[in-house]
Amino acid sequence: xxxxxxxxxxxxxxxxxxxxxxxxxxxxxxxxxxxxxxxxxxxxxxxxxxxxxxxxxxxxxxxxxxxxxxxxxxxxxxxxxxxxxxxxxxxxxxxxxxxxxxxxxxxxxxxxxxxxxxxxxxxxxxxxxxxxxxxxxxxxxxxxxxxxxxxxxxxxxxxxxxxxxxxxxxxxxxxxxxxxxxxxxxxxxxxxxxxxxxxxxxxxxxxxxxxxxxxxxxxxxxxxxxxxxxxxxxxxxxxxxxxxxxxxxxxxxxxxxxxxxxxxx
Ligand code: ADP
Ligand code: MG
Numbered sequence: 242x243x244x245x246x247x248x249x250x251x252x253x254x255x256x257x258x259x260x261x262x263x264x265x266x267x268x269x270x271x272x273x274x275x276x277x278x279x280x281x282x283x284x285x286x287x288x289x290x291x292x293x294x295x296x297x298x299x300x301x302x303x304x305x306x307x308x309x310x311x312x313x314x315x316x317x318x319x320x321x322x323x324x325x326x327x328x329x330x331x332x333x334x335x336x337x338x339x340x341x342x343x344x345x346x347x348x349x350x351x352x353x354x355x356x357x358x359x360x361x362x363x364x365x366x367x368x369x370x371x372x373x374x375x376x377x378x379x380x381x382x383x384x385x386x387x388x389x390x391x392x393x394x395x396x397x398x399x400x401x402x403x404x405x406x407x408x409x410x411x412x413x414x415x416x417x418x419x420x421x422x423x424x425x426x427x428x429x430x431x432x433x434x435x436x437x438x439x440x441x442x443x444x445x446x447x448x449x450x451x452x453x454x455x456x457x458x459x460x461x462x463x464x465x466x467x468x469x470x471x472x473x474x475x476x477x478x479x480x481x482x483x484x485x486x487x488x489x490x491x492x493x494x495x496x497x498x499x500x501x502x503x504x505x506x
Contacts, residue, residue, distance in 0.1 A: 256319070257418055257450040258284040258307055263316035265302050276302040278473035279316070286321075286417075289444045289451045291461040294470035300454045301422055303470065307452065308341055308420045309333040321417065338366055342411030342419045346426040348403045350395040350410075356382060357391045360409045367414065381409045385439065401432035408439065412449075419443075421453040425460055431491070437463040438487035463487045 265277040277299045284290055292300050305311040306318060309325055312333070318325045320336065328336070350359050361378035369377075382391055385405045395403050404424060411419060421440070425433030441463060443449050453464065461467045462485045469477040 255286060255322075256283045257286040257288070257321060258282065258452070259317075259319040260303075260307065261317040261319075263303070263306055263313045263318060265299075265306060265311065266314050267302075276473055277306065277313070280470075280473070280475055281316075282468065282475060282478075284450060284452065286450055287444070287448045288466060289441070289464045290453070290466045290468060291464045292452060292454045292468050292470060293456060293458070293461055294476075295456070298470040299473040300470050302473075304420050304422050304452070304454060307418075308343060309337045338363070338414065340417050342408075342414065342416035344404070344407050344411050344419065344421040344424045346423040348395065348400075348407045348427075350403060350406060352395055355392050355394060356387060356398070356406045356409075359395075359406055360413055363410060363414050377413060378409070381413050382406070385409050399432070400428045401435055404428065404432075404436055405439065408436075408443075412443070417450060419449055419451045421451065423454050423456070425455065425457070430459075433457075433460065434463075434487050435491040438491040441487050 260280055260282045263277055263280045267274040267276055280303060294300055306313050357375060357378045360381055361374040364374040364377060379391060382388060385408060387405055390398060390402055425436055428436065437460060440451055444451050455461060465481055465484055467479050467481060468475055
């Protein structure tokens with residue numbers, strides 16, 4: 242059986258991400274803000290990487306570039322076998338919708354919408370019928386341990402549960418790359434570790450490539466590699482020989498449930 246990374250790239254062990262001397266310069270009137278200044282980085286398919294660095298060091302801007310949300314001013318960017326540099330806005334949106342899932346610090350769920358409908362939404366853009374969309378959303382929520390939270394609205398869920406709904410929504414289109422910008426930033430440390438256990442499991446079981454931004458060193462310890470940014474540049478790139486096992490410190494999800502998120506996790 243071909244693993245997911247083979248299916249994407251056609252080659253084993255090839256890069257999911259290849260950034261060559263990427264630059265992003267924001268312009269506000271006359272002022273130029275070079276947010277990403279010549280970043281070259283290769284991420285093999287199936288790797289789980291963290292991007293670290295102080296606030297303002299260009300982490301989110303870099304995520305926007307590799308997530309095809311924004312285009313670079315200089316350099317070249319390859320995602321799998323496709324060159325992204327120079328693609329139109331529409332073409333980038335297509336790549337994004339088919340290949341990339343996003344998870345954010347503040348979950349970005351629709352407030353007046355149930356967990357099922359939040360998760361099913363990306364499939365609507367793919368033209369799937371309502372019944373199929375809901376069936377797939379139910380399956381995904383069950384996979385992520387949210388089988389008994391399908392009809393809840395975000396404000397009836399704990400932070401950790403909301404982030405799991407957001408992860409389900411990111412995965413529903415079966416992306417090859419998951420980009421997570423401070424996904425544990427709004428969670429207490431125990432819940433953060435639960436989310437890391439889930440991401441570790443997804444990475445190992447499906448070969449999903451994950452790039453995660455964090456400024457917490459204990460979160461980076463759960464991933465294979467830590468790349469540090471400073472002033473828009475990569476200042477260190479370290480392989481973690483001793484990846485911590487998040488599930489060893491996390492409780493299983495079904496023990497962490499509480500009705501309507503009244504407990505503060
Ligand atoms: P980080 O995610 O590491 O905190 P960012 O990538 O958000 O850093 O920001 C890098 C630099 O670019 C900062 O100086 C920030 O103020 C600036 N910046 C970010 N987004 C914009 C924008 N849309 N317009 C202008 N400047 C921006
Ligand atoms: Mg940021």
